[in-house]
Amino acid sequence: MRTVIRGLRIMHDTFPRPVLLAKTLDSIATALLPFINIWFSALILSELVGGQNRERLFFLAILVVALNLTVQCISHFIKSWKNYCEHPQPDLTHNMYTRKIFSMDYADAENAEIRKESSELLSHQRSWGFGFRRLLHFYDEIVSGAVRLIVSAGFAFSLFTLRVPEGSQYEFLDSVWMYMVILLVLLCLIFLAPYINTVGGKAFQNLANDNMQVNRMFDYHYGRMLTPGEKAKDIRIYKQQKMIMRDAVGLAEMKEFLLAEKTFARYSTLSQAVTYIAHGLIFLYIALKAYAGAFDVGGIVLYVGAITQFSNGFSFLNQAIGEIKNNNPFLERAFKFLDIPNKKYQGTIPIEKREDIDYALEFRNVSFKYPGSDSYALKNLNLTLNIGKRMAVVGENGSGKTTMIKLLTRLYDPTEGEITLNGIDIKKYNYDEYMAIFGVIFQDFELLPFTLGQNVATNVVYDANRVREVLAISGFGDRLQTLPEGLDTYLGKEFEESGVEMSGGESQKIALARALYKNAPFVILDEPTAALDPIAEYEVYTSFNKIVGNKTAVYISHRLASCRFCDDIAVFYEGKLVQQGSHDTLVTDTNGKYHELWHAQAQYYTDNKAVIR
Numbered sequence: 001m002r003t004v005i006r007g008l009r010i011m012h013d014t015f016p017r018p019v020l021l022a023k024t025l026d027s028i029a030t031a032l033l034p035f036i037n038i039w040f041s042a043l044i045l046s047e048l049v050g051g052q053n054r055e056r057l058f059f060l061a062i063l064v065v066a067l068n069l070t071v072q073c074i075s076h077f078i079k080s081w082k083n084y085c086e087h088p089q090p091d092l093t094h095n096m097y098t099r100k101i102f103s104m105d106y107a108d109a110e111n112a113e114i115r116k117e118s119s120e121l122l123s124h125q126r127s128w129g130f131g132f133r134r135l136l137h138f139y140d141e142i143v144s145g146a147v148r149l150i151v152s153a154g155f156a157f158s159l160f161t162l163r164v165p166e167g168s169q170y171e172f173l174d175s176v177w178m179y180m181v182i183l184l185v186l187l188c189l190i191f192l193a194p195y196i197n198t199v200g201g202k203a204f205q206n207l208a209n210d211n212m213q214v215n216r217m218f219d220y221h222y223g224r225m226l227t228p229g230e231k232a233k234d235i236r237i238y239k240q241q242k243m244i245m246r247d248a249v250g251l252a253e254m255k256e257f258l259l260a261e262k263t264f265a266r267y268s269t270l271s272q273a274v275t276y277i278a279h280g281l282i283f284l285y286i287a288l289k290a291y292a293g294a295f296d297v298g299g300i301v302l303y304v305g306a307i308t309q310f311s312n313g314f315s316f317l318n319q320a321i322g323e324i325k326n327n328n329p330f331l332e333r334a335f336k337f338l339d340i341p342n343k344k345y346q347g348t349i350p351i352e353k354r355e356d357i358d359y360a361l362e363f364r365n366v367s368f369k370y371p372g373s374d375s376y377a378l379k380n381l382n383l384t385l386n387i388g389k390r391m392a393v394v395g396e397n398g399s400g401k402t403t404m405i406k407l408l409t410r411l412y413d414p415t416e417g418e419i420t421l422n423g424i425d426i427k428k429y430n431y432d433e434y435m436a437i438f439g440v441i442f443q444d445f446e447l448l449p450f451t452l453g454q455n456v457a458t459n460v461v462y463d464a465n466r467v468r469e470v471l472a473i474s475g476f477g478d479r480l481q482t483l484p485e486g487l488d489t490y491l492g493k494e495f496e497e498s499g500v501e502m503s504g505g506e507s508q509k510i511a512l513a514r515a516l517y518k519n520a521p522f523v524i525l526d527e528p529t530a531a532l533d534p535i536a537e538y539e540v541y542t543s544f545n546k547i548v549g550n551k552t553a554v555y556i557s558h559r560l561a562s563c564r565f566c567d568d569i570a571v572f573y574e575g576k577l578v579q580q581g582s583h584d585t586l587v588t589d590t591n592g593k594y595h596e597l598w599h600a601q602a603q604y605y606t607d608n609k610a611v612i613r
Contacts, residue, residue, distance in 0.1 A: 003328045006335065007135045014092050015085065020139070022082035027143035029075040035151050036071065038305035040064035046298025086136070093132045097122060100337065105344045106411040107371055117337055130330040134323060141320040148313030155306035159286065162294045170292035173285065182285060185278045193314070196271040198322035271318065279311050344413065344431070349424065351433040359421060359437065359521055359552070361385040361408065366417035368407060377403045379575045381417070390553045392563035394597065395572035401556045402443070405524055409438050439515035443527040447507055449494035453487035456513045466517060473547055474512040516547065523548050526556045560598050569594065
């Protein structure tokens with residue numbers, strides 16, 4: 001119950017409208033409607049076989065019609081309101097996990113185990129509905145079932161207080177032993193039938209747990225593989241269609257799924273059998289007691305109707321309790337995921353707003369290991385970023401260049417040592433304010449399928465003139481003039497058929513404009529020209545000072561020729577800073593790593609035997 005209650009509280013807090021209240025009122029109205037007809041049918045039948053008062057019969061008929069009409073209208077209104085309240089259910093339950101991923105520490109969001117867990121939670125939700133969706137789905141049946149049980153129990157109470165006339169051969173119907181038999185039958189309804197149904201439902205629970213690989217493959221086949229994108233070219237070139245569809249069809253015919261269906265059907269049938277046998281025994285009890293003269297024919301209608309509703313109520317609860325019990329382990333997994341704490345210290349010191357952007361950043365003996373790794377990605381790094389200067393960071397793959405940027409921007413915190421801003425450990429600064437001083441283009445940057453203006457400003461409201469200005473500076477100005485909707489042009493066709501697909505080079509220019517629009521004092525460019533053609537790359541190099549302005553710039557590149565315009569070059573090798581200085585100084589050091597890297601690349605441009613095809 002604690003699991004269910006917490007799940008409902010989370011759903012209540014997640015939905016912008018009172019969905020639980022709406023579902024509760026709808027379930028109550030739906031459950032009460034049959035009792036109006038049961039009660040008045042019993043009264044009318046008793047009057048027909050008894051006093052036969054026409055005025056009373058007419059009054060009862062008018063009253064039952066009026067009550068039905070009133071309750072039906074109220075129920076219809078509530079149902080429409082309920083549908084309105086719960087309309088965004090799939091999106092909101094999915095976004096619950098998305099918001100958690102966005103809000104957790106980057107180190108956790110990048111953690112393979114946590115990413116696997118979030119993927120499995122979403123897969124369970126999409127494929128079987130396990131988790132919050134299933135809880136909300138069966139909430140109606142719990143409320144409706146509970147209302148039917150309570151009201152029907154009230155209706156049927158007099159069944160045990162109205163006694164068989166003394167001297168009748170059926171007096172045993174009012175004996176303690178008979179009441180114990182009826183109690184035993186009721187216990188079968190209350191406990192045995194739901195238990196059997198729950199056991200059957202475990203077949204799907206076990207299937208969902210044991211076949212996560214199947215779920216991931218199914219999602220891959222019928223989700224990602226069917227969407228247009230880069231995969232489409234490879235599928236056609238290498239004739240992968242048959243392989244993909246063969247596996248997909250195989251998944252749909254897996255014996256495990258059929259076995260689970262058969263297991264559930266057997267237990268569900270047994271549960272229903274227990275329910276109906278119990279009801280039959282109770283109906284027999286009612287018939288015998290009426291035959292013995294304990295009540296009239298109207299009582300038979302009342303009690304049979306009450307027991308029928310009691311049966312329906314238990315049928316609802318039977319299924320709902322079983323399903324919710326099987327669903328609880330998935331809810332508990334969801335709670336565990338949502339409860340992952342943010343361990344990163346957010347800091348409290350505000351960043352000083354300086355017109356001269358005089359910020360000094362320094363690495364002081366910084367070392368770092370990625371979570372779960374025993375080896376250092378960076379070791380004993382000491383480095384100062386001089387105000388207004390341009391620093392190039394070079395090195396082979398895996399030398400620690402991007403790791404340094406992740407530490408600088410506090411996506412990760414150092415394992416050892418500290419990074420300071422104006423002499424103060426960056427951990428002590430307000431996290432959001434600290435992040436605001438960086439404009440970063442990562443090598444694997446992403447543009448969203450929104451409008452061009454929104455992508456540059458990262459907001460739905462923006463300064464259009466400022467967006468055009470930074471796009472021109474980044475080299476996208478001419479392309480902007482050709483776009484059909486200008487800044488309102490959608491990137492890609494996910495949301496708009498009129499959207500425009502951008503090339504890799506155009507996307508990098510937009511990403512550069514995004515970093516400039518932020519107008520942060522530090523600009524970090526991680527391979528900013530990797531997708532640009534030689535002419536566009538040259539334009540970026542020659543206008544680099546104009547692009548960056550008076551900001552401090554860190555430029556990561558594998559192309560050493562592009563580093564010559566920087567004031568300082570830091571050379572990384574195997575997680576260590578091994579050299580630092582200007583291009584002219586480093587290239588003349590024949591024993592240095594920079595000299596080795598420079599000449600390794602230069603041979604492809606100076607060797608007369610090299611042929612470019």
